[in-house]
Amino acid sequence: MRKPESSGKNNNNNMNNMSKMRKGLWSPEEDDKLMSYMLRNGQGCWSDVARNAGLQRCGKSCRLRWINYLRPDLKRGAFSTQEEDLIIHFHSLLGNRWSQIAARLPGRTDNEIKNFWNSTIKKRLKKSSMSTPSPNASDSSSDLIRGLMYMDSSSSSLALNHVIDPLMPVFGSGLTVSSAHNVPTIFMPQIGMDGDGFYGSSHGIFGGDVNLGIDKDLFAPPLENLSTENNAKTENLINRSSNHTNFLNNTGSVINHCNNSCKIENIEGFETCWQGEDLKVGEWDLESLMRDVSSFPFLDFQGE
């Protein structure tokens, strides 16, 4: 953490605009100013926010403070096991696209997830890579971690061949399961983000009505519904990933793989849903994701 810079320090230098900008930790007064301004006026141009709220901060700094700290919908505290698992799942899919991962974990920020990954998960993965994995270990996180660790660095293409659909989260509530070297990895479905509602059952591009031929019991609830009463279901969901082979067979028709590219038009209901000029696909860029799929960093926690 950085110490809040004293105003005196700033005043020592020339008085151009940049030197007037405060840096470092936010004081409670600044927080108050920003918070009350945002609650009164909502989000606008950030440099206007900074100016109008009477803050000697750049807009960028205000944006960051709001997003990472002041936003009322932020969840605080340690990550739950479910969240941890989801982060691992999504990281296996998306790599270091922290903002996209964060969009799927309500109340969490990209910065928070990034820090958590870099401090906790990465080290744990590193640790577990040192020790021989125990086949009897039962906790879901370690299973998943081991699953990821088994992917050997020379086999990304092999792994890719087993990924049914890296885009599945877009398609409403769906679950995909992949395997690499016979180690199951779940790709979790979209968890109810809202905002523009790209993923919600009523707003998603498939409106939740798409029939993917997937066992509905496999569908995970939105994260905010992952209360303790649902833990058993979540556990079950994770455990069922071990049946991935059958699952793969059942859903193989969903995505037609050809030369590492996926054709999504084979998804039942896709064509009708895909029409419309204003179609939004969340922050996903299908085309680039299709292209980028070969660069998914399945292995980026290795060899550091």
Place this chain on the structure above:
DNA sequence: AACCTTGTCAACCGCGTTTTA
């Protein structure tokens, strides 16, 4: 008690992309 090491996390920086004038 003092020093060192490690972990955590808020905030900054630089860069690419998007929007606006």
Place this chain on the structure above:
DNA sequence: GTAAAACGCGGTTGACAAGGT
């Protein structure tokens, strides 16, 4: 069409806390 401004993202830094020696 273009330049500038704003935005958003991922990587990195550095202060602080906690634990170890």
